[in-house]
Amino acid sequence: xxxxxxxxxxxxxxxxxxxxxxxxxxxxxxxxxxxxxxxxxxxxxxxxxxxxxxxxxxxxxxxxxxxxxxxxxxxxxxxxxxxxxxxxxxxxxxxxxxxxxxxxxxxxxxxxxxxxxxxxxxxxxxxxxxxxxxxxxxxxxxxxxxxxxxxxxxxxxxxxxxxxxxxxxxxxxxxxxxxxxxxxxxxxxxxxxxxxxxxxxxxxxxxxxxxxxxxxxxxxxxxxxxxxxxxxxxxxxxxxxxxxxxxxxxxxxxxxxxxxxxxxxxxxxxxxxxxxxxxxxxxxxxxxxxxxxxxxx
Amino acid sequence: xxxxxxxxxxxxxxxxxxxxxxxxxxxxxxxxxxxxxxxxxxxxxxxxxxxxxxxxxxxxxxxxxxxxxxxxxxxxxxxxxxxxxxxxxxxxxxxxxxxxxxxxxxxxxxxxxxxxxxxxxxxxxxxxxxxxxxxxxxxxxxxxxxxxxxxxxxxxxxxxxxxxxxxxxxxxxxxxxxxxxxxxxxxxxxxxxxxxxxxxxxxxxxxxxxxxxxxxxxxxxxxxxxxxxxxxxxxxxxxxxxxxxxxxxxxxxxxxxxxxxxxxxxxxxxxxxxxxxxxxxxxxxxxxxxxxxxxxxxxxxxxxxxxxxxxxxxxxxxxxxxxxxxxxxxxxxxxxxxxxxxxxxxxxxxxxxxx
Numbered sequence: 171x172x173x174x175x176x177x178x179x180x181x182x183x184x185x186x187x188x189x190x191x192x193x194x195x196x197x198x199x200x201x202x203x204x205x206x207x208x209x210x211x212x213x214x215x216x217x218x219x220x221x222x223x224x225x226x227x228x229x230x231x232x233x234x235x236x237x238x239x240x241x242x243x244x245x246x247x248x249x250x251x252x253x254x255x256x257x258x259x260x261x262x263x264x265x266x267x268x269x270x271x272x273x274x275x276x277x278x279x280x281x282x283x284x285x286x287x288x289x290x291x292x293x294x295x296x297x298x299x300x301x302x303x304x305x306x307x308x309x310x311x312x313x314x315x316x317x318x319x320x321x322x323x324x325x326x327x328x329x330x331x332x333x334x335x336x337x338x339x340x341x342x343x344x345x346x347x348x349x350x351x352x353x354x355x356x357x358x359x360x361x362x363x364x365x366x367x368x369x370x371x372x373x374x375x376x377x378x379x380x381x382x383x384x385x386x387x388x389x390x391x392x393x394x395x396x397x398x399x400x401x402x403x404x405x406x407x408x409x410x411x412x413x414x415x416x417x418x419x420x421x422x423x424x425x426x427x428x429x430x431x432x433x434x435x436x437x438x439x440x441x442x443x444x445x446x447x448x449x450x451x452x453x454x455x456x457x458x459x460x461x462x463x464x465x466x467x
Numbered sequence: 468x469x470x471x472x473x474x475x476x477x478x479x480x481x482x483x484x485x486x487x488x489x490x491x492x493x494x495x496x497x498x499x500x501x502x503x504x505x506x507x508x509x510x511x512x513x514x515x516x517x518x519x520x521x522x523x524x525x526x527x528x529x530x531x532x533x534x535x536x537x538x539x540x541x542x543x544x545x546x547x548x549x550x551x552x553x554x555x556x557x558x559x560x561x562x563x564x565x566x567x568x569x570x571x572x573x574x575x576x577x578x579x580x581x582x583x584x585x586x587x588x589x590x591x592x593x594x595x596x597x598x599x600x601x602x603x604x605x606x607x608x609x610x611x612x613x614x615x616x617x618x619x620x621x622x623x624x625x626x627x628x629x630x631x632x633x634x635x636x637x638x639x640x641x642x643x644x645x646x647x648x649x650x651x652x653x654x655x656x657x658x659x660x661x662x663x664x665x666x667x668x669x670x671x672x673x674x675x676x677x678x679x680x681x682x683x684x685x686x687x688x689x690x691x692x693x694x695x696x697x698x699x700x701x702x703x704x705x706x707x708x709x710x711x712x713x714x715x716x717x718x719x720x721x722x723x724x725x726x727x728x729x730x731x732x733x734x735x736x737x738x739x740x741x742x743x744x745x746x747x748x749x750x751x752x753x754x755x756x757x758x759x760x761x762x763x764x765x766x767x768x769x770x771x772x773x774x775x776x777x778x779x780x781x782x783x784x785x786x787x788x789x790x791x792x793x794x795x796x797x798x799x800x801x802x803x804x805x806x807x808x809x810x811x812x813x814x815x816x817x818x819x820x821x822x
Contacts, residue, residue, distance in 0.1 A: 270793025277786025444606030
């Protein structure tokens with residue numbers, strides 16, 4: 171039983187890391203209806219830029235701010251060169267455009283900073299908490315806990331931003347209905363820039379967390395693929411859904427690997443989340459918190 | 468001046484419905500076939516055959532497969548490479564386990580295996596579409612590769628799932644030289660491309676396009692979505708499967724499941740987008756473009772810039788150019804190279820008197 175809880179908690183905490191990536195998807199989808207496949211590439215780009223700046227001797231916080239600035243620039247460029255010409259195109263076209271964008275950003279990031287795997291040290295060890303270990307015998311990684319706190323803070327900030335500020339209200343209006351938002355004078359293009367910039371900064375946070383854990387490397391781009399089932403389970407347009415979906419995927423992936431894996435020869439982590447997502451699609455196609463607007467045939 | 472249909476009258480329905488109604492088109496197609504069938508094998512070097520022509524043909528076939536599904540039936544798939552893997556491993560196992568199995572029959576059976584798997588993973592398409600379906604096909608991609616690596620039976624218990632294709636023998640002749648393999652690939656791809664072209668002109672193809680354009684309306688006029696969509700998945704996977712078998716037998720010779728990764732799926736998707744969504748010709752153009760682009764970047768770009776680029780930069784430049792081109796095509800010409808060709812043809816018809 172103790173082992174079960176250890177696996178469960180480890181899964182939940184790593185699920186939070188998935189949620190961090192999924193958050194960026196949700197933000198962009200809510201505001202512009204674009205399913206941004208390039209989110210993983212943005213995570214990679216942000217992490218690589220950040221580490222690259224640190225290696226150049228830039229202090230931690232200045233590096234963070236500079237990287238944020240780079241993500242804002244990237245967002246402005248994307249809005250101008252990709253989104254604006256493709257406005258009013260079918261969703262699937264925009265999706266394919268973001269696949270192209272993902273390749274572009276990956277090439278750009280590696281072209282500028284090189285393809286070597288780099289480490290990122292945040293000063294927090296990936297060790298079990300001694301206090302909990304002594305009392306219950308369950309190992310909870312300090313680092314995972316730190317990541318959980320960071321995402322909690324991030325989600326709170328985003329929630330406040332979306333619900334209490336003027337810009338946040340404008341974002342929600344755009345998400346609700348593009349034309350109505352335009353009619354009452356909300357500048358659509360500004361909103362897109364803002365939301366892509368925010369998603370870029372969320373990508374930076376996700377990139378720093380994942381980079382500190384697994385090293386900053388090309389594999390970060392595959393996070394986008396892991397975030398897809400998270401979004402389907404949680405609902406593609408809900409921030410709460412992204413968090414809960416991440417937890418479900420994280421926990422079920424680890425539990426599945428430990429308890430189901432041996433039956434079929436192990437290594438099922440690569441496809442288990444997708445099959446979970448498929449089952450969810452059959453039962454509840456809009457996800458746990460998503461709005462019901464999936465068309466059925 | 469030369470390309471004009473004036474004076475060509477069609478006097479029967481059969482003439483009106485032929486694939487190439489204009490005489491010049493028929494001559495051009497016959498010339499192209501003659502060049503690739505007779506002249507290319509005589510003049511092309513083994514490098515050209517083995518490294519450029521054969522992969523181009525194979526990828527064209529895979530792109531036709533994906534184009535049937537995505538371009539004609541409107542179902543986005545990110546798992547085409549996995550269906551290629553099913554075709555390759557299927558053909559391998561048929562040749563391995565059935566004594567005296569003719570190689571062409573093995574290719575076809577490999578394709579049928581892929582079609583069966585395609586139908587299974589196409590089932591969710593009945594309830595979901597668009598991005599959600601893309602995730603379902605992504606599940607196919609990861610699950611199939613995992614299964615092929617994990618269960619040794621598929622690869623005859625070789626380490627990490629690597630298979631080495633058996634000798635290609637047709638009626639006692641061993642096809643070993645690049646020229647032979649090229650001709651075999653060319654014949655198979657041409658026949659299947661012709662079949663695809665006719666299929667999308669038929670009632671089946673029209674049903675696919677109706678489903679793509681508006682599924683509800685298609686259902687109202689009596690097209691059964693279940694049958695139509697699953698048929699699209701089956702035919703598309705069959706084409707991908709045969710392409711996969713050719714990939715193993717005539718192109719690489721030795722393949723492992725990892726070779727059919729997500730990257731390959733994306734490359735095939737790019738071929739379809741760049742070549743032209745919903746066009747058989749576009750599949751060939753797109754495949755040619757994607758196969759030639761890296762070679763061009765490797766060989767011709769450094770002299771153009773005056774000095775050689777570091778090796779790492781070229782591959783990143785490739786990513787940037789790929790990504791940029793995808794966006795460029797989606798923005799400027801969503802129907803791809805095939806549409807550019809069509810525009811050129813329209814212009815040519817009027818030239819040199821544009822009025």
